[in-house]
Amino acid sequence: MLVAAAVCPCPPLLVPDVAAGAAPELAAARDACADAVGVLAACRPDLLVVVGPADDPCVYRQGAVGSFAGFGVDLSVRLGPGEPAEPGERAPQELPPSLAVGAWLLERAGWADAPVEGLAVAEELAPRLCADAGEELAARAARVALLVMGDGSACRTLKAPGYLDERAASFDQVASAALGTADTRTLLGFDDRLACELKVAGRAPWQVLAGAARDAELAGRLLYEDAPYGVGYFVSVWS
Template identity: 60%
Template sequence: MLVAAAVCPCPPLLVPEVAAGAAPELDAARAACDEAVGAVLAAGPDLVWVIGEGPATGPHRPGSRGSFHPFGVDLDVHLGAPAEHAVEATLPSSLAVGAWLLTRAGWAGEARGYEVAPGSPASGNVDVGERLADGRTGKERVGFLVMGDGTACRTLKAPGYLDERAEDVDARIAQALRTLDADGYLRSLDDRLARELKISGRGAWQMLTGGRRKDHGAARLLYEDAPYGVGYFVASWT
């Protein structure tokens, strides 16, 4: 069963070596991520799934490698302990940032990744989240590290330029994360809207809602802001 989940943004700039001189601008987000990931590890999971958007949909095995070389930094990360033999860097950037957060937190247990492609059907995302949480890997206690950003259209200089809808959508995402998606907003978040507002967290958040047990739980929204015109959220679900 899912014992705890952390929701974190996934910009490579979260990694100080990538951000370089701009690293202090995300210090608050980084600290919130540390707190959320720490809460997952404190719950004693046997396995942590790192979930985030990428070009394809499917799992990544323990030891899979991600690299920040495309961002000009000689830094590799792995899902848990590195594989015994050299492996190709296959993790998309969202999962690479998640792997970096786990390593930063000192996680020495098993970690697996699940990559979800943009446009994946909501019902399928929810079903996958339920399967990942139900212990079919033989692990009874499962943690989720869910990586994704909100809208990228909050300002004129944002990656997607300014869209007047973005602020309201991000507010609804924040409220959903604060309330364990009580109103089902994340679960039903429209793919077309997500594409128009360049939301990268849709599929991963929907998987989270599938993994959560409906009869109990608590949520905390630890961070909400839009640096660089992109909606970033950090939440802890336990």
């Protein structure tokens, strides 16, 4: 059963070594993420699953390694404490960037409160399948917590990665309200095609969360909301 969740943005710029001189610009987001991870620890879960978007869907065991070398930084992270397990038949060598950022948040918090796994979700995964995946996660243990990584629209300004789309701000406004109030119905109702057009990396992970929380009766709280670099970033906790 899902007992807690934290929603965090997943840009590698959240990691100070990657952001370099721009690190102070995301300091407030970083602090909010730390508070959110603290809520997960306080709920004493039996299992923590980090969920994030990726090109290739995959399940990662505790100890899987991620790297920020692709962003010009010699920095590696590990998903939870311990040595990496033997890779499965479909397991790639490294965590995708979204899960690597999640692993970095856990390392920064000194996470040792529960076993950790990772779930990389294809960004184009249909909403119904996202919800089904969430329900399966919630049934994994008596007390399950999720760290859900994902960004809002990348089309908020002219200089945004996806340029300006007039629909982006209203989409993010609805997403922010839903994430801040644990509104599973609204999250599950997001149109996957519109989210793709608006370059919303968090749509599928948020719908996994909504599926996991459908019968959990959790309350939500928004800790952070902003759109630096023209991308919507949100931090919220459900407990």
